[in-house]
Amino acid sequence: MTTAIRQPVWTESLPGWRPREPVEPNPVNIQPTTTDDARLLQLIAGRDREAFSQLYDRYSGILYSTILRVLNNPDEAADVLQEVFVQIWDKAGSYDPGLGKPFNWALTLARNRAIDRLRSLRRRYSFIEEITNEMESEGRAAAAGPDEVFTQEQAALIRSAVATLPLEQRQAIEMAFLGGLTQNEIAASLNQPLGTIKARIRRGMLKLRDDLKRIL
């Protein structure tokens, strides 16, 4: 199965940009639990190369998809993903279970790296166009197949929950999470009062949390 990723039109004029080749998602492995992932991180902290390889197989697809979502450039995304996994190798021992699941820890590393790279490249998404096209392509996204971290049922539930968010809430959340913009930058970009942006993000995040409570 191939997945078509839409690129913002203006990115075609950026130096070094080239159309992305459709790629197959990784095959579905067994569905390890959070406890298994924590165990893998423990082993990686002890320099267990096999454990690292397993964690790469589980996380690389969804982390790459997220980084690609931020950078919109496959080469840059692959580069950042490599840095992220090297960071996981180096910092596995610092993982704190009290702050969340292992995947969320790895996702935070990936997201932060991607945002740093995005800022260094001074690129920005065309968020509104992206969101509009994302809504149009949700059917394709749903058909892209399950990943290694979430089951098909969970992924479908998450897509459904995200799709039911009001557009302005999704827009503000994505600008923060994927665009790396601060609350003030989002408010300025959307020409809205800061309080409005805070309220939109709060309502959106709490609604998502409530909708996804049974799988979190």
Added chain:
Amino acid sequence: MIDERTEAQASLYVLGALPLEEAREFEAAMRGDPKLRLLVKELRGTAGAMVAAFPQVAPPPALKQRVLTAIDNRPAAPSNVIALDDARGASWAGWMPWALAACFAILCVALISIGRSLREQAVALTQQLEEKSIQTAELQQQLDQLQSQADQQVTNYQTRIVELQKQVVQRIEEIQRQTAALTNQLRQQLGDTQRRMVDFRNQAEQLQREKKVLEDVVGTVASDRLASSRLSILRATADGPPGVVGASVWSPQDQRGLLVLEGIPPPPAARVYQMWLIDPAFQTPVSGGVLQVGPGGSVTLQFTTPVRVESAQRFAISVEPPGGVAAPTGKIIMASN
């Protein structure tokens, strides 16, 4: 309860959208607040789950080997093999480093084992802490519910108190109305009583005056004649002047009598008062004579009759033409019983 502002901060924090300074302050607040840490954990999981909604794309297949190569080139961990200098001799100075290395390796293995054990304990303790935090949040929720119920009860009691106050006010107003009605009734009764007392007093005065005229009349009659004499009180009729009293005595043996009046006004113009004796033996009253009203409305008349009167049953006074008449023609103003 976490307020909306803090919820917004937590949402912005997990999305990395808080300014640096505000993020530091938030982290400080989070360290002392288990419920806030729980919220951040949930929201971080939410943000993590959100990426599953993106179209999934696999990384280039060759990337994994690049990553593995990269980690192979990373500095070795302390537990990795330590490079040894094999140029040492076979003397004690030669095997000593090997012994030390062996001891060091054993020590490293022991430390790693202890480290893993401690890490596992830390994981277990963290899970316990999370469970306790959740229990605390649940207890806080129950406390909030109880507080809400208590507030509701207070509201109910306040409502009941207001209702009771209204009822008390209504009851007081009703009692005041009843008191005012009773007061009016008592005033009316008091007025009636006072009027009746005036009437009784007037009657007493009337009786007193009647007693006086009777005494005057009785005083004129000889004691040996008194038993056979006719003694009567005269009172005003409906046509007579109010306040006038009188008494009359008639002696059949002597065929003469005495009339005493008090408080009688002068007769109308061109009219006189005339006294009459009523005896069943005669068809018409018998004249006792015309009265002369003295100063102050007093009259004392010694009278006789033109015919013999044996049984004078009643006495009367009428208003007649000047000089009197043989039989009464005018209004009877006074009469005895």
